Amino acid sequence: MTIVRAAITQTTWTGDKESMLDKHEQFARDAKAQGAQVICFQELFYGPYFGITEDVKYYDYAEPADGPIVQRFAALAKELGMVMVLPIYEEEQPGVYYNTAVVVDADGTILGSYRKHHIPNLDKFWEKFYFRPGNLGYPVFNTAVGPIGVYICYDRHFPEGWRELGLNGAQIVFNPNATKPGLSNRLWEIEQPAAAAANGYFVAAANRVGLEDNEYGDLAVNFYGKSQFCDPQGNIVGGYGSETDEEVVVRDLDMDMIRNVRNAWQFYRDRRPDSYTSIPKP
Numbered sequence: 001m002t003i004v005r006a007a008i009t010q011t012t013w014t015g016d017k018e019s020m021l022d023k024h025e026q027f028a029r030d031a032k033a034q035g036a037q038v039i040c041f042q043e044l045f046y047g048p049y050f051g052i053t054e055d056v057k058y059y060d061y062a063e064p065a066d067g068p069i070v071q072r073f074a075a076l077a078k079e080l081g082m083v084m085v086l087p088i089y090e091e092e093q094p095g096v097y098y099n100t101a102v103v104v105d106a107d108g109t110i111l112g113s114y115r116k117h118h119i120p121n122l123d124k125f126w127e128k129f130y131f132r133p134g135n136l137g138y139p140v141f142n143t144a145v146g147p148i149g150v151y152i153c154y155d156r157h158f159p160e161g162w163r164e165l166g167l168n169g170a171q172i173v174f175n176p177n178a179t180k181p182g183l184s185n186r187l188w189e190i191e192q193p194a195a196a197a198a199n200g201y202f203v204a205a206a207n208r209v210g211l212e213d214n215e216y217g218d219l220a221v222n223f224y225g226k227s228q229f230c231d232p233q234g235n236i237v238g239g240y241g242s243e244t245d246e247e248v249v250v251r252d253l254d255m256d257m258i259r260n261v262r263n264a265w266q267f268y269r270d271r272r273p274d275s276y277t278s279i280p281k282p
Contacts (some may be wrong), residue, residue, distance in 0.1 A: 002255040004145045006202075007031035007039040008173065010227045011246035013048040017061070018216065020046040021069065025076060027248050032080045034250045037106070038145045038176040040085035042206045044099070047089065048215040049178040049208060049223070051120075054129040062091035063125050065113045070102050078108025083143045085150060087176040089130070090115070099131045099152055100174060106144035114139060114150035118158050124180070124221060125154070139165035146171045146255065153177040156191050156205070159198070166199035166268075171258055175205040176204030180221035188226060195235030200262040202253050204229050209246060229253065232261040 009027045014020050033038045043049070046069060060223050063069060070086055077084045081215055090100035090113070099116035115134030119127045138161055140149045143168035149170035155161055156175055165173050173195070179188060188207075196203040209225030227241035229251045243248040260266065273279075 002177060003027055004172070004255055005035045005037050005254045006145070006204055006229065006253055007034070007036040007248055007250045008174070008176075008204050008206035008227050008229070008241075009039065009041050009246075009248050010209040010225045010241055011042070012208060012223070013212040013215055015214045017046050021072070025073075026081065028076055028080060028084065031248050031250060032082055034248075036082065036146070037051045037252050038083035038085070038143070038172075040101075040150075040176055040204055040206055041087055042208050043087045043176040043178045044089055045087050045176070048212050049129065049179070051125045051127045052212075052216050052219055052221065054126045058089075058130065059097065060237045062089040062097045064092075065090050065100060065102050066110060067091075070104070070110065071272060074104045074108045074110055077085075077104045079107060081144075083148070084144050084149070085174045085176070087152065097131055098134060099127065100134075101150040101152060101174070103141045103143065103148065103150065105141075111141040111143065112136075112139055114152070116152040116155055117161060118155045120154045124219070127154070132192060138168055140165060140168040149173045151175050151181065156195070157187070159195065162195040162199055166201055170199075170201055171255060172202045172253065173199075175203060177205060177207040177209050179222055185224070188224075188228075192228060193230045193234035193236065196230035196232055197265075198267065200232045200258055200265065200267065202229065202231060202237075202255075202258075206249075207241075209242065209244065232257050235237075
């Protein structure tokens, strides 16, 4: 049996970037103390979820994918011997910004980035003001815990990307989020398990938790946490995270399930891309 012990985190905005960075460093140390080999933080982990409003001041949270924040956590990854998925606000150049996750291997090597493809423009999710759509495809990174991929928040509503990651060899897909109550509550319960089952891999979905009224006052939304791991059969592994409190959610993932499930459910053998005529092909 091959077990990967994985961690995802959920918290709310403290009110300043430095304390958020310190908090997440401690989350990583706490996860390592529990034996975790890989950790993924929530979407835009060191800032507020600024999609609530449209304000140019939040552009200042962006930095390069190899900038000071990533360098700090790459050094921490090396110190702890832990793979890290770092969801940041990326500046490619002034005025060109992406919602990005940087993947760092357990030896501190920066393996590359995934940029969020699907950008919402909805009430209190005004992300088109902040982000260009991703343009790096659906990369899978070979890490110390195996091949992993990333899909970010609103992406999860689009099954095509989940499948791309599976076809590219992902065995764990990390899905960092900032998801609030409303129509998404039911989707949160079904989309990640459905993606895990349809593609025969593990999904690890981190969500923010709590009310960021220290930043947005009456405009704030109450993120509902419930961070989750899903196995290749579509089961929630070990239950959801808290709906109200910050938490480091640590679970053991039995990687042998992937081969067993795929041999039993031959979705990759039986899929018919030649018949899906409404989906563009290269």
